[in-house]
Amino acid sequence: MKYWWYRFYYTTRGVLWPLWVGLVNLFRRPVTIQYPHEKPRLFPRSRMMLYNDIDNCIGCLQCARVCPVDCIAIETVKADKDLGVTNTGHKKKLYVTIFDIDEAKCCYCNLCTEVCPTECLVMTPNFEGSVYDRYNLILRFAKITPEERAEILRKAGGKTAGVTGILARKA
Amino acid sequence: MLRTLLIDVGKALYLFSGLMGLAAILTWMERKQSALMQDRVGANRARIFGLRLLGLPHIITDAVKLLTKEDFVPAGVPTWLHALAPWVTLTVACLPAAAIPFGHVLPWGGQAIELQLMDMQVGLVYALAIASMAIYGVILAGWVTRNKWAVLGSLRAAAQLIGFGVVLGISLIGPVLLYGTLNLQEMVHWQDTTVLHGWLPRWGIFFQPLAFLVFLTVGIAETKRIPFDLPEGESEIIGYFLEYSGMKFGAFFLADFIETVVVAMLTVTVFLGGWSVPYLSADQGGFVWPWGAHTAVPPAGVALLQMAAFWVKVFAVCWLLLLIRWTLPRFRIDQAVRLGWQYLLPLSVLNTFGTAAVLLIVGQ
Ligand code: SF4
Numbered sequence: 265m266k267y268w269w270y271r272f273y274y275t276t277r278g279v280l281w282p283l284w285v286g287l288v289n290l291f292r293r294p295v296t297i298q299y300p301h302e303k304p305r306l307f308p309r310s311r312m313m314l315y316n317d318i319d320n321c322i323g324c325l326q327c328a329r330v331c332p333v334d335c336i337a338i339e340t341v342k343a344d345k346d347l348g349v350t351n352t353g354h355k356k357k358l359y360v361t362i363f364d365i366d367e368a369k370c371c372y373c374n375l376c377t378e379v380c381p382t383e384c385l386v387m388t389p390n391f392e393g394s395v396y397d398r399y400n401l402i403l404r405f406a407k408i409t410p411e412e413r414a415e416i417l418r419k420a421g422g423k424t425a426g427v428t429g430i431l432a433r434k435a
Numbered sequence: 436m437l438r439t440l441l442i443d444v445g446k447a448l449y450l451f452s453g454l455m456g457l458a459a460i461l462t463w464m465e466r467k468q469s470a471l472m473q474d475r476v477g478a479n480r481a482r483i484f485g486l487r488l489l490g491l492p493h494i495i496t497d498a499v500k501l502l503t504k505e506d507f508v509p510a511g512v513p514t515w516l517h518a519l520a521p522w523v524t525l526t527v528a529c530l531p532a533a534a535i536p537f538g539h540v541l542p543w544g545g546q547a548i549e550l551q552l553m554d555m556q557v558g559l560v561y562a563l564a565i566a567s568m569a570i571y572g573v574i575l576a577g578w579v580t581r582n583k584w585a586v587l588g589s590l591r592a593a594a595q596l597i598g599f600g601v602v603l604g605i606s607l608i609g610p611v612l613l614y615g616t617l618n619l620q621e622m623v624h625w626q627d628t629t630v631l632h633g634w635l636p637r638w639g640i641f642f643q644p645l646a647f648l649v650f651l652t653v654g655i656a657e658t659k660r661i662p663f664d665l666p667e668g669e670s671e672i673i674g675y676f677l678e679y680s681g682m683k684f685g686a687f688f689l690a691d692f693i694e695t696v697v698v699a700m701l702t703v704t705v706f707l708g709g710w711s712v713p714y715l716s717a718d719q720g721g722f723v724w725p726w727g728a729h730t731a732v733p734p735a736g737v738a739l740l741q742m743a744a745f746w747v748k749v750f751a752v753c754w755l756l757l758l759i760r761w762t763l764p765r766f767r768i769d770q771a772v773r774l775g776w777q778y779l780l781p782l783s784v785l786n787t788f789g790t791a792a793v794l795l796i797v798g799q
């Protein structure tokens with residue numbers, strides 16, 4: 265009989281308390297964000313798609329070296345003319361002929377942007393990275409076209425100054 | 436003769452379109468209310484001419500979807516038996532409403548129309564008897580489709596409906612003793628007055644709170660909806676309508692909601708004063724407020740107010756049932772059976788004896 269009362273108490277409580285909680289929740293505002301129509305407000309330091317302001321990149325390869333998944337592929341060639349300075353005052357001594365980041369591999373750890381001496385590599389608030397072909401997730405930031413790259417390489421005698429990522433791997 | 440016939444057809448149309456309409460609205464409310472309870476937005480995609488109407492067009496899209504789906508009959512199953520099960524379920528779910536008074540009298544062309552389909556002395560027994568027949572549709576659906584899970588579901592349904600059906604009857608003996616009648620219209624008349632110097636409506640719930648709670652619980656169990664949806668168990672055994680698709684499944688689905696509305700109607704009639712509006716008295720010709728004031732209402736207005744009050748109360752109880760449905764998780768079968776036999780049955784028997792004892796003492 266004692267057990268009966270015990271169960272009676274807990275059953276009753278277990279029914280009434282959730283009912284009260286449900287009732288209170290009924291009158292709360294929905295938390296749903298109607299996504300395609302309204303965008304969520306992200307936190308200020310959210311880590312989303314990367315962006316490289318290539319004009320300020322000095323090709324120092326630090327980002328590629330620090331990347332834990334090795335998804336940044338850079339190729340640089342020694343400059344044969346004065347390329348000017350970045351807006352942080354660093355002298356640009358190298359052509360950045362290739363600068364590809366494979367966002368499909370990226371783990372958004374933010375390490376590359378931390379080490380970048382010119383702060384040209386940043387994380388943007390853009391989180392809508394879905395694409396139909398996964399090769400479209402390779403972000404190509406280099407401004408130098410393949411023809412220009414071939415010309416630069418020819419002038420440099422085929423000698424690159426630095427190669428990282430998938431470009432440095434043996435096929 | 437023809438006039439009586441027309442009036443009867445009109446009343447039936449009114450009641451059953453109300454019943455069906457409310458059941459259809461409940462399919463929408465089910466989603467919308469659950470969404471609000473979970474801080475979501477809920478159904479809001481379908482629209483008519485650009486009007487979202489809080490997602491109400493989803494009722495129509497559901498119907499269109501169910502009607503255009505393939506109607507699949509498993510091999511070796513007699514088609515007519517396969518079609519009979521949802522038909523029986525749906526019909527039996529609707530029928531108890533016939534005994535329920537949805538208003539008092541409507542003055543119409545010098546004649547008073549009784550607002551009840553069948554004015555029976557045994558209205559309550561009729562309603563319970565028909566409601567207990569719901570088991571036939573369920574058993575038929577499980578058995579005829581030759582599916583183990585469906586049979587399992589219908590056996591569970593049988594165990595549950597029979598067990599709770601007993602309690603359903605006994606829980607109502609208390610109110611019946613109190614009202615001294617089985618006639619649902621007379622029950623409402625009994626409640627259509629006030630006590631405590633005109634402050635409190637004389638509703639059954641204030642005299643039979645225990646019976647109300649037990650009846651509501653058992654009523655939910657009879658509708659076979661969560662937390663008593665063991666026969667269905669959508670995520671595990673699917674239940675007795677496993678082999679049904681298209682509108683035949685829709686019939687089972689709708690029957691659940693119709694049963695919900697019918698249970699709400701019975702609850703309202705027996706415990707919440709039926710069509711009676713608090714403080715509104717047809718004999719006094721208007722509202723008699725507790726503080727002595729009097730607001731005159733024409734007889735037609737009284738009748739319409741009472742008809743509206745009935746639906747408002749039914750809607751409120753449906754809302755409460757949905758709140759419960761979206762709050763509690765499903766019971767295990769042993770828990771449900773134990774709840775029925777070990778808790779609700781003793782409580783309803785206790786209530787019956789208590790009421791009888793009190794009536795005996797007070798009646799002396
Ligand atoms: S954020 Fe992506 S690209 Fe940058 S270091 Fe981490 S993994 Fe590499």
Ligand code: SF4
Pocket residue numbers: 316320321322323324325326327328338376379380381382383384385
């Ligand atoms: S660390 Fe910055 S400057 Fe250096 S290669 Fe990467 S992006 Fe360019």
